[in-house]
Amino acid sequence: MIVVRDLVKDYGDRRAIHSLNFSVEKGEIVGFLGPNGAGKSTTMKIITGFMAPTSGEVLVAGDDVFENPIKVKSRIGYLPELPPVYGDMRVGDYLKFVAELKNLSNIKSAIGEALDKTSLHEVEGRLIQNLSKGFRQRVGIAQALLGNPEILILDEPTVGLDPKQVSEVRRLIQSLRGHHTMILSTHILTEVQATCEKVIIINQGKIVAQDTLSGLSTKMVKQERVVNLSYRRGSDLQQKLTSQNFVKTVVPMGDHLLQVTVEDSDDAIEGLARVVVESGAGLLELTSEKYSLEDIFIELTQSGGLS
Amino acid sequence: MRAAFVIFKRDFLTTVLSPLFFIICALCGFLWTYLFLRSVYQFEQQSAIAMQLGQVANLHQQVVMGHLSSTHIILLLAIPLLTMRSLAEEKKNRTYDLLLTSPISSTDIAIGKYFACFGAVLLLLLLSALYPLGLGLVADLAAGPFMTAYLAMILLSGLYTAVGVFTSACTSSSLLSGFLAIVFNLIILFSGQLSGLSDHPLMSEVLKQISVTIHLQSLFSGTIEVKSLVFFTTVIGFFVFLSQRMVEASRWR
Numbered sequence: 001m002i003v004v005r006d007l008v009k010d011y012g013d014r015r016a017i018h019s020l021n022f023s024v025e026k027g028e029i030v031g032f033l034g035p036n037g038a039g040k041s042t043t044m045k046i047i048t049g050f051m052a053p054t055s056g057e058v059l060v061a062g063d064d065v066f067e068n069p070i071k072v073k074s075r076i077g078y079l080p081e082l083p084p085v086y087g088d089m090r091v092g093d094y095l096k097f098v099a100e101l102k103n104l105s106n107i108k109s110a111i112g113e114a115l116d117k118t119s120l121h122e123v124e125g126r127l128i129q130n131l132s133k134g135f136r137q138r139v140g141i142a143q144a145l146l147g148n149p150e151i152l153i154l155d156e157p158t159v160g161l162d163p164k165q166v167s168e169v170r171r172l173i174q175s176l177r178g179h180h181t182m183i184l185s186t187h188i189l190t191e192v193q194a195t196c197e198k199v200i201i202i203n204q205g206k207i208v209a210q211d212t213l214s215g216l217s218t219k220m221v222k223q224e225r226v227v228n229l230s231y232r233r234g235s236d237l238q239q240k241l242t243s244q245n246f247v248k249t250v251v252p253m254g255d256h257l258l259q260v261t262v263e264d265s266d267d268a269i270e271g272l273a274r275v276v277v278e279s280g281a282g283l284l285e286l287t288s289e290k291y292s293l294e295d296i297f298i299e300l301t302q303s304g305g306l307s
Numbered sequence: 308m309r310a311a312f313v314i315f316k317r318d319f320l321t322t323v324l325s326p327l328f329f330i331i332c333a334l335c336g337f338l339w340t341y342l343f344l345r346s347v348y349q350f351e352q353q354s355a356i357a358m359q360l361g362q363v364a365n366l367h368q369q370v371v372m373g374h375l376s377s378t379h380i381i382l383l384l385a386i387p388l389l390t391m392r393s394l395a396e397e398k399k400n401r402t403y404d405l406l407l408t409s410p411i412s413s414t415d416i417a418i419g420k421y422f423a424c425f426g427a428v429l430l431l432l433l434l435s436a437l438y439p440l441g442l443g444l445v446a447d448l449a450a451g452p453f454m455t456a457y458l459a460m461i462l463l464s465g466l467y468t469a470v471g472v473f474t475s476a477c478t479s480s481s482l483l484s485g486f487l488a489i490v491f492n493l494i495i496l497f498s499g500q501l502s503g504l505s506d507h508p509l510m511s512e513v514l515k516q517i518s519v520t521i522h523l524q525s526l527f528s529g530t531i532e533v534k535s536l537v538f539f540t541t542v543i544g545f546f547v548f549l550s551q552r553m554v555e556a557s558r559w560r
């Protein structure tokens with residue numbers, strides 16, 4: 001659906017993105033992840049035709065963004081970093097204006113649908129400048145959803161929303177799954193875990209990883225597992241564990257708390273549990289730390305930064 | 308063109324309903340009332356003297372023309388105030404992102420923006436026309452010269468509006484845009500004065516023809532010349548074209 005080839009963008013002497021290559025299939029939800037200033041917004045602006053790349057091309061459903069701009073743009077709903085709203089308009093009038101710009105055939109029902117999805121009916125008649133940041137962000141999302149575009153490009157859609165609204169927006173994105181091809185950028189990792197199927201991690205203008213969430217985790221798995229132990233009594237547990245051959249390190253984390261690194265196998269975990277129970281230390285908790293997206297992210301962006 | 312109309316509609320309404328427009332109208336109204344009443348009063352005195360000498364004073368020449376030259380100076384400053392926010396504000400509020408990513412062309416944006424401002428300027432011009440029209444109710448006003456004079460004012464305002472929209476397309480600061488527009492307007496107004504600087508007859512003639520002054524004079528005197536109409540429409544078209552290029556160019560930076 002979206003193909004990005006050798007995309008380069010320079011801002012004066014500074015190269016913002018270095019030959020990006022990726023593609024997004026129809027119906028996929030892709031998370032665009034990266035630290036601040038990585039080039040996420042720039043890439044999105046180029047895909048939507050807001051700005052032109054220095055070199056490279058973007059194809060949306062087979063059409064080049066700069067050769068067929070009108071055709072491509074009518075397929076895309078875009079929410080920029082800052083919601084593009086006019087403070088001196090009412091929410092309803094604003095959506096009507098956007099619907100007219102998009103040349104939608106049934107404006108009234110399109111607006112109703114967008115208001116439903118973003119639950120904005122209560123503020124329809126209010127001036128946008130009097131709305132809170134979260135509501136404005138929702139007006140921005142409603143604007144992008146107008147007319148059910150095939151492709152949705154959302155630049156940090158949950159910024160400025162309160163926790164309840166954040167979960168609402170995530171639920172909204174989930175509900176749009178399958179109907180739209182979506183790219184959403186964020187630097188919030190849980191958001192990607194909650195909503196996306198595929199992740200593109202970008203750092204300093206380069207793609208450092210692109211894969212499905214599970215694919216990324218398997219790639220990054222090391223040959224060891226970290227287990228946190230909490231127990232009730234006894235002081236010799238640490239020595240007992242160290243003497244086991246499957247245990248690599250034991251680090252005391254506090255009173256009756258240990259962090260144990262073991263071989264990456266279920267047998268090792270089972271063995272560990274058995275040793276603790278047999279020692280009579282009174283096991284309270286045993287948790288195996290998962291290799292989270294956060295670790296992957298930090299690892300990738302740091303190693304990318306060093307190279 | 309459909310999209311240009313959509314932009315025109317929104318922009319025109321926000322412009323004429325904005326407090327700024329009301330303030331400009333109020334200030335202009337205040338100035339015009341004062342200046343117009345003063346010139347009517349002076350005309351009254353002069354026509355009394357002229358009658359004693361057996362002459363007839365010219366209402367059009369003395370009152371209407373005086374009103375038009377004050378209108379001209381006021382518009383020179385008021386139009387940039389109306390146009391300065393046109394595109395600069397969009398850039399500042401990031402609503403420019405919406406326009407540039409909507410399925411519309413930059414030509415639509417430039418034309419819609421231009422006519423929205425021009426519509427507001429025409430309302431202001433209508434306000435200024437109320438004074439001589441009001442006078443026409445009680446005095447014998449020459450309709451022909453009055454209409455050609457206002458045609459000249461419409462064309463002139465159209466030109467200043469095109470300049471203002473262009474400077475607004477150049478920057479994201481409304482203030483800078485307004486200031487630039489006033490400077491441009493003054494250059495266009497006074498370029499005729501430069502014609503005396505050149506010895507070369509051709510050069511001097513070119514400078515004279517690109518100044519608005521000579522075209523205004525013929526229209527104010529009641530003559531509609533094709534070259535004046537061509538001059539105004541070309542310059543307006545040129546600046547609208549430049550605005551369109553600026554909108555398009557913003558994608559390439």
